[in-house]
Amino acid sequence: MTDVDEQGRPEPPLAANELDMLLGFLEFHRATLEWKCAGLGAAGLAAKLPPSRMTLGGMLKHLAFVEDYWFSHTLHGREPQPPWDSVDWSAEPDWDWESAAGDSPELLRELWSESVARSRVLTTEALAVGGLAAGGLDRMASRSGRDGSVVNLRWILVHMIEEYSRHNGHADLLREAVDGLVGE
Numbered sequence: 001m002t003d004v005d006e007q008g009r010p011e012p013p014l015a016a017n018e019l020d021m022l023l024g025f026l027e028f029h030r031a032t033l034e035w036k037c038a039g040l041g042a043a044g045l046a047a048k049l050p051p052s053r054m055t056l057g058g059m060l061k062h063l064a065f066v067e068d069y070w071f072s073h074t075l076h077g078r079e080p081q082p083p084w085d086s087v088d089w090s091a092e093p094d095w096d097w098e099s100a101a102g103d104s105p106e107l108l109r110e111l112w113s114e115s116v117a118r119s120r121v122l123t124t125e126a127l128a129v130g131g132l133a134a135g136g137l138d139r140m141a142s143r144s145g146r147d148g149s150v151v152n153l154r155w156i157l158v159h160m161i162e163e164y165s166r167h168n169g170h171a172d173l174l175r176e177a178v179d180g181l182v183g184e
Contacts, residue, residue: 007035007183019127019137022157029164030116033063036171036181037109044178045105056174057105058097059167060112065096066163067115070156071122077142083111126153 002024003011009031012024037045037056045057065084072078079085087095100108126139137154144150151159175181 007031009035018154022137022154022161023123025161026157026164029161029168032168032184033059033112033164033171036168036175040105040175040178042105045108046101047174047178049173049177052170054097054170054174055100056171056178057100057103057108059171059174060108061100061103062096063164063167064108064112064115066160067112067119070160071119074141074143074145074151075126075139075153075156076122123153123157 002013005011010024010027012028013020016024037060040056042057045060046055048055068080068084073080089095092098103111127136137152137157139153141151141153141156172182172184
């Protein structure tokens with residue numbers, strides 16, 4: 001059984017195998033973002049700290065996109081699904097961040113939580129195909145990057161931990177500015 005902290009976040013294991021450690025830290029950081037965005041309405045999710053244009057709502061939408069991009073598109077080779085499939089990313093590289101201002105808090109939370117749920121399933125699928133002996137964390141992604149390089153599941157999990165860690169630092173500052181909520 002996983003211990004949870006006072007904010008309801010699952011504590012990463014103190015001693016575990018590599019897979020459980022990576023998944024534990026990723027789940028902790030996902031729960032941290034959820035906590036930092038909890039209870040906020042449209043104004044709170046749209047609040048900015050100039051000169052940055054970053055918002056908590058934009059962060060939810062951005063991380064929903066990042067989840068889908070790495071686990072669905074890159075790892076499993078699937079085509080983007082709505083709303084990502086209709087975006088001209090070369091014309092609007094920050095669409096995920098900027099378009100969040102027009103979305104309701106409910107839509108942003110739903111988009112993010114559905115992306116996270118899909119990513120969990122896709123990670124399980126990637127690990128289950130033939131069992132851990134068939135690749136496990138060494139399973140290579142189905143799609144290469146723009147430069148032709150191909151990453152493995154281990155890299156994707158570490159990258160997602162890094163992505164959430166960085167943005168959770170931003171979320172700390174934004175949430176404190178909105179209503180004074182502080183905490184790691």
